[in-house]
Amino acid sequence: MQILTIITDPMRLLLTLLLILSPFAFLYAQEKTFFVKGHVFSQQLPVELANVSLLSNRDSSFIGGAVSDSLGYFKINKIAAGRYLLKISHLSYEKRIIAIDLTKDNDSVDLGPILINASGTALKEVTTTASKALFTKEKGKLIFNVENSIVGALRTDVVEMISNLPGVWIDRQSNILLNGQEKVRVTINDRPTYLSRGDLLQMLKAIPVSNIKVLEIITNPSAKNDAEGSVVINIRTKEKVDAGFTGVLNTGFGSSIGYGRFYPRANSGLDLSLGKKNISVFLNYNYGYKKSLGEISETLFFEDATLNQSIRFESLPEQTHTLTSGINLKVAKNQSAAFFYTKNYSRNKIDQSNYIRLSNLSATSTDVISFADEIPKTNQDALNFSYDYNIDSLNNLRLSADHIHLIKDQLGNYENSYLTAGTSRIEENITNNSSTGISVWAGQVDYSLSVNKQSKFEAGMKFSNVKTENIVDFRGIGLIDSTRQNAFAYTENLAAGYLNYKTEIKKLGISAGIRYENSKMSGSSSTNLFRFERDFSGFFPSFSLDHPLTKTIDLNFAYSRRIARPNYVDINPFIYYVNPYVVLEGNPNLVPSYTNKFELTAQLQKKYTVSLTYLHTKDVFTTAQFQDIVQKTQRLMPANVGDLSSIELNLGVPFTPVSWWESYFNIGVVYQKYIENELMLLGYTQNSKTSFQLFSQHAFTLPKAISLEIDNTLISPSVQGQFTFATIYSFSAGFKKSFLKNKLDLKIGVNDFLKTLRYDGSLQGVRWRSEYKNAGDSRQLKATLRYNFYSKGKIATKKAKWISDDEKKRMK
Numbered sequence: 001m002q003i004l005t006i007i008t009d010p011m012r013l014l015l016t017l018l019l020i021l022s023p024f025a026f027l028y029a030q031e032k033t034f035f036v037k038g039h040v041f042s043q044q045l046p047v048e049l050a051n052v053s054l055l056s057n058r059d060s061s062f063i064g065g066a067v068s069d070s071l072g073y074f075k076i077n078k079i080a081a082g083r084y085l086l087k088i089s090h091l092s093y094e095k096r097i098i099a100i101d102l103t104k105d106n107d108s109v110d111l112g113p114i115l116i117n118a119s120g121t122a123l124k125e126v127t128t129t130a131s132k133a134l135f136t137k138e139k140g141k142l143i144f145n146v147e148n149s150i151v152g153a154l155r156t157d158v159v160e161m162i163s164n165l166p167g168v169w170i171d172r173q174s175n176i177l178l179n180g181q182e183k184v185r186v187t188i189n190d191r192p193t194y195l196s197r198g199d200l201l202q203m204l205k206a207i208p209v210s211n212i213k214v215l216e217i218i219t220n221p222s223a224k225n226d227a228e229g230s231v232v233i234n235i236r237t238k239e240k241v242d243a244g245f246t247g248v249l250n251t252g253f254g255s256s257i258g259y260g261r262f263y264p265r266a267n268s269g270l271d272l273s274l275g276k277k278n279i280s281v282f283l284n285y286n287y288g289y290k291k292s293l294g295e296i297s298e299t300l301f302f303e304d305a306t307l308n309q310s311i312r313f314e315s316l317p318e319q320t321h322t323l324t325s326g327i328n329l330k331v332a333k334n335q336s337a338a339f340f341y342t343k344n345y346s347r348n349k350i351d352q353s354n355y356i357r358l359s360n361l362s363a364t365s366t367d368v369i370s371f372a373d374e375i376p377k378t379n380q381d382a383l384n385f386s387y388d389y390n391i392d393s394l395n396n397l398r399l400s401a402d403h404i405h406l407i408k409d410q411l412g413n414y415e416n417s418y419l420t421a422g423t424s425r426i427e428e429n430i431t432n433n434s435s436t437g438i439s440v441w442a443g444q445v446d447y448s449l450s451v452n453k454q455s456k457f458e459a460g461m462k463f464s465n466v467k468t469e470n471i472v473d474f475r476g477i478g479l480i481d482s483t484r485q486n487a488f489a490y491t492e493n494l495a496a497g498y499l500n501y502k503t504e505i506k507k508l509g510i511s512a513g514i515r516y517e518n519s520k521m522s523g524s525s526s527t528n529l530f531r532f533e534r535d536f537s538g539f540f541p542s543f544s545l546d547h548p549l550t551k552t553i554d555l556n557f558a559y560s561r562r563i564a565r566p567n568y569v570d571i572n573p574f575i576y577y578v579n580p581y582v583v584l585e586g587n588p589n590l591v592p593s594y595t596n597k598f599e600l601t602a603q604l605q606k607k608y609t610v611s612l613t614y615l616h617t618k619d620v621f622t623t624a625q626f627q628d629i630v631q632k633t634q635r636l637m638p639a640n641v642g643d644l645s646s647i648e649l650n651l652g653v654p655f656t657p658v659s660w661w662e663s664y665f666n667i668g669v670v671y672q673k674y675i676e677n678e679l680m681l682l683g684y685t686q687n688s689k690t691s692f693q694l695f696s697q698h699a700f701t702l703p704k705a706i707s708l709e710i711d712n713t714l715i716s717p718s719v720q721g722q723f724t725f726a727t728i729y730s731f732s733a734g735f736k737k738s739f740l741k742n743k744l745d746l747k748i749g750v751n752d753f754l755k756t757l758r759y760d761g762s763l764q765g766v767r768w769r770s771e772y773k774n775a776g777d778s779r780q781l782k783a784t785l786r787y788n789f790y791s792k793g794k795i796a797t798k799k800a801k802w803i804s805d806d807e808k809k810r811m812k
Contacts, residue, residue: 034102036086037075038111042093046072047116049147050090057083057099062605063551067136080551088116135166135664135697137609137652140544140558140599142166142217146209147238150709150734150747151697157205157288158212160751162186162233164713164732165217166666166695167650170201175622177720178217178231183564185229189236191384192226192402192442203344203380204235205320208269208286210250210786213238219613220544220558220599223498223513224446224458227540230562230595230615246273247789254782256293258755263314263777265290278330288320298772300627300634305360307632309581311352318348334390344380349373354579358632366420370579376410394450404440409433416580432484432577433473436569441465454504458513459497466492468568472576486574490523500542509546514539517563523571523588530573532588538563549602556601566590566621570638578636585637593619593640609652617644620674622721624682627768641721642676660701668693674721683766684722691718707736709749722763730757730778745786752778 036054040047050068054076063084066074081102089095093116100109136143144165146152155161163170167178176184186193186200188207193200218225218232225232248271256263269286292315300307326340354370387399416428442464449457467490474484500513518537524530544558572586594617601611624639650668657663673688697711714729734749758775 033077034079034081034108035075035077036079036100036102036109036111037073038114040068040072040074040088040114040116042116047090047093048072049145050074050088050093050116052076053087053089054079054100055085055087057085062607064606078548086111088114090116093117135652135654135666137603137607140218140220140556140601142219142652144215144217146212146214148699149697150699150707150736151711151732151749151751152209155209155751157290158207158209158235159201159204161209161212162204162215164711164730165215165233166713167668167693167715168217168233176200176233178219183229184231184233185226187225187232187234190234191400205288205318205346207235207237207322208250208267208284210248210269210784211237211271211284211286220542220560220597221562222511223500223515223540223542224460226462226496227515227517227538227561227563228565230560230564230597230617247271248786249789250784250786252782252784254780256777256780258779259293259777263291263293265292265780265782275328280328282324282326284322284324286320286322288322289317290319291315291317293777294774295776296772296774298770300632300768300770302627302629302632302768305358305632307356307358307581309354309356309579311354311579313350313352316349316351318346320344320346334392335388337387338385340382340384342380342382342384344378344382346376346378348376350376356579356581358581364420366418368419368580369417370414372412372414372579374410374412376408378406378408380404380406396448398446400444400446402440402442404438406436406438408436408438410435412577414577414579418580428476428580430577431473431475434576435471437469438568439467451503456502458500458502461498462494462496464492464494466490466494466568470569470572470574472574474575474577484575484577485527486572487526488523488569488572488574489526490521490568490572492519492521492568494519507548509544511542511544511546513542515542516540519565525573528573530588532571536565536592538594552605554603554606556599556603558599558601560597562595562597564593564595564617564621566592566638570621581632582634582636585635587638589640590621590638591619591640593617593621607654609650611648611650613646613648613650615644615646619677620644620721624722625763625765625770626682627765629767639682640677641682642674645673645675647671661698663696663698666693666695670718672719674719676722681766682722683768684764687719687722687724687764689717689719689724692716705738705742709734709736722765724762724764726760728757728759730754743788746783747786748783749781751780751782755779 040050040052046068048068050072051065052068052074053065054063056063064076064079066076068074079102084100084102086098086100087095088098096114096116098111098114102109136145144152146161152161152164155164159170162168162176168176168184170176176186178184186204193203212235214236216234216236218234221232249269251266251268253264253266255265265288267286267288269284271282271284273280273282275281294313296311298309321344323343324340326338329337331337350373352372352374354368354372356368356370357365359365382404383402385401389397391397410433412432414430414432416430418426418428442462444460444462446458446460451457470486470488470490472484472486494517496515496517498513498515500511502509502511504510516537516539518535520535522533540561540563542558542560544556546554546556548554570586571588571590573588574586576584578584595615597613597615599611599613601609603609619640620642621638621640623636624641626635626637627633648668648670650666653665653667655663655665669690669692671688671690674684674686676682676685692714693716694714695712698709700708702708710731710733712729712731714727716727718725730752731754732749732751733753734747736745736747738745755778757778758773760773762769762771
């Protein structure tokens, strides 16, 4: 009972873990350590993502390692005195080994420029470990190297790529979740996106997969990050260049297979960079075309009746255009500025057919056949400005500003046909059109001070203003239905500030931060005179400890408090028509949810990890399903469904059976327990389950510049509020062949080649229950071609770092 009390009490758990960890700071005396650094290059160009391994000179066992950055630089810290071998390897280059002697009488080693030669096609000359480090683990961060992944690069869009990360999936309401319960905030190059749910997914679909460098899953964000979301997925795009001219041309094509007809998809893009010493410009354009299929079936069981509905929808087609441009300026020796502009436009046409049958105990039934066509259009413009001032070698100041303007329209036409036993057919025509406009202004200032070699102080402030306008126009048989009309305006002002301090005492690394956020919200409807005003304030602390137990084992403890705010439109009490038995509805009574999260992680040899995570979230909100048991109609409405407690044990295991085969396994066991908010009367009271998660990826390097990759995902049954989800699993595979001295890459692959990916489940309500099945055209065959052309000279420049992520994420 004492153990259970500690686990369920966040403060007791924090104090207990601190007591366990505190002796580690004094177990070892401080010893002199060294570092090794260098610059990897080939043919006068820097080599990025070279794997640098420090090995024991005695038995070649792994001691430490690093990966070269976009400029080819690397550094390995905290090396004890001794003799070592430094191995540098990369898929496209011959490996090189350098002997290093570190003694207490000499200093650390700067190897300077290290030349490596382009490799031949012989398998023995290729080292897979470097180029196929598909997953790497850093403090509080799991990194997926998209550039090195064959299957990842063949995903149709970034949404597919994210949903195939370990433990990540997207629920029926378009929320991105980690382990089924933690809401994820998405950033791009550490900057906010300001969108949420459907709009966020739409924006991610417009980002060319070929432009993605890595995806980072940050499980415990620092106080510098917005407090929104307990997990951050950061999308890091590829660096641009400003010396000379570079370009990348890519195209891809494919189709789903095995669904009665082909649903083709294609994309093409061009990426150009041109510049000189103090100025550079870049331009990127990408076009996407996609037809798709989705099928949903649901059976609702009432005490006196059963309702079956089957929905089939086809996207015919979805088209996206994305234009990104930017300019980087070196204003002075220690000052630089950057301007970025992004334009996203998408248009879709969705044909939807519904078949609904309501059967009661008297054996009479009502059949409804509904046909609908919906045309959603999204038009988004985004501007970003940043200014960096390196005051001196210790002080840095950064100013940032964002402006985003989004317009989203959806036209819907519905034709319903009713047929009840013994009566004539009744026809009905309905139109339901909606329009949403969102404007975001955001500004941020960040200051950092390097106190000494071990300590760094950070501080900053952020302000944002968001305005939204939503209009819903509902007409039945050509006449306006005033009960379903709505015009809603919403305003939110956010002010935030943070302090963060990092230091190292002997071998104990400490990071502590505090963030304060205040949001003032107001909304009003001109049609039903609904009005509200709210003011939320709170402190959000974060804290972490790092300590090396031995030369090969590192221990980390982290704590953070986070918030999840309702989306801008979720609190609008509108009603949006789906079919005669289903409507979507907003909820003005939503309140934010708060999460306390604790994580203890051990890392062996800088690559094997095991972590134990506990979190407690109060007032979880998600889409809930309410049924009128008399009329048998269904309302899907966001609601605070209750409280969540979760414990997870996770293992990350890279494994290399032979030199040409590298694998990565991510294994998780998660216990989740939801306790219903009694006021909601959802009917599930308590919903708990222990689920198992397995993700594996296997990379093979074959002769003649051919690579092969296979991955799979398995998530056993899990829960979320009143929902219970069935097992999810899929397999994907692909291969890559390089030509023209690695300038041209051909990739071919199949996603979900066993056609097993589907989202089924059940839910429990008050005097009713539901079983549903949800599947799409997930088995897809796709091929991509990527051609690189450039002139000499590669100097990395800035990337747009959006500060407005929290606001942008919550757009709907």
